[in-house]
């Protein structure tokens with residue numbers, strides 16, 4: 001396998017087919033993660049693929065297709081708010097305006113890429129539209145479904161759609177001792193009502209989850225009524241209509257709350273992605289590879305977003321989930337996976353890669 005960085009700083013390994021004209025299958029996952037996170041989210045999908053290639057190489061076996069392993073950057077969007085940035089470049093849906101986004105210290109995405117040794121303006125070169133037969137990703141489940149059912153792996157049916165909002169509430173700062181309760185325009189109290197509305201709304205609907213994960217309060221002094229509050233909203237559903245309706249409902253209700261409290265609110269959408277279906281044929285082939293290990297086949301939806309979700313417009317996509325220990329906790333240092341499960345998942349993946357007929361699949365699908 002040869003490996004190199006691409007223009008945006010993703011690391012790409014190629015295990016070429018003997019025939020240079022053979023189809024290309026992409027696998028891998030992301031390298032970045034949230035702050036203070038676990039060890040397996042993302043990285044497992046890269047390392048398990050490399051382990052498959054190591055095994056193939058040891059047996060001197062080439063596949064009838066070129067297998068590319070990608071270690072993608074900026075899947076989580078923690079630093080610049082540009083989730084799925086690298087995979088979107090590959091899928092041809094990169095937004096050039098993202099290059100001007102800045103991190104908390106004012107460093108732009110463009111200059112971060114250049115400092116790393118990349119070439120930010122070369123993003124169009126990453127576009128693989130029409131050049132991939134399939135994208136297959138293995139990933140820790142990040143939830144408790146497989147754990148609760150005693151299964152080491154599962155086949156993903158679809159990846160949830162999601163929207164993220166930045167909500168800025170403006171009130172009026174005042175002295176905590178001198179402003180009577182009835183005369184206050186407390187931005188934090190308005191934000192608190194909005195946040196509880198998000199919880200209530202999502203609790204009252206099936207297949208919808210909503211979270212406020214970030215809140216900042218200014219001036220943030222113990223004896224001053226808060227003047228400016230900013231918070232994030234993340235809302236997700238496997239059904240696109242549900243998260244879209246939620247975004248509209250939040251906007252309407254936040255305005256009402258702000259008006260009633262003499263504050264103002266600005267709701268800015270920062271990210272959205274439709275739910276992405278996994279390819280039925282690829283799901284069948286992953287299911288066969290699981291059954292081959294003597295394991296019951298469980299299909300499940302992904303509540304988390306993944307790089308895989310940007311691929312359906314350009315090629316069929318599938319995901320293998322691996323059991324997550326510790327009640328399914330993820331994005332946390334307690335995230336865990338057993339060595340046995342890692343071994344089983346890698347064997348399933350290897351079986352899949354060895355039995356995948358990329359050329360027949362591509363002609364059947366009418367892709368690549």
Ligand SMILES: [Zn+2]
Nearest residue numbers: 030041042139
């Ligand atoms: Zn991940």
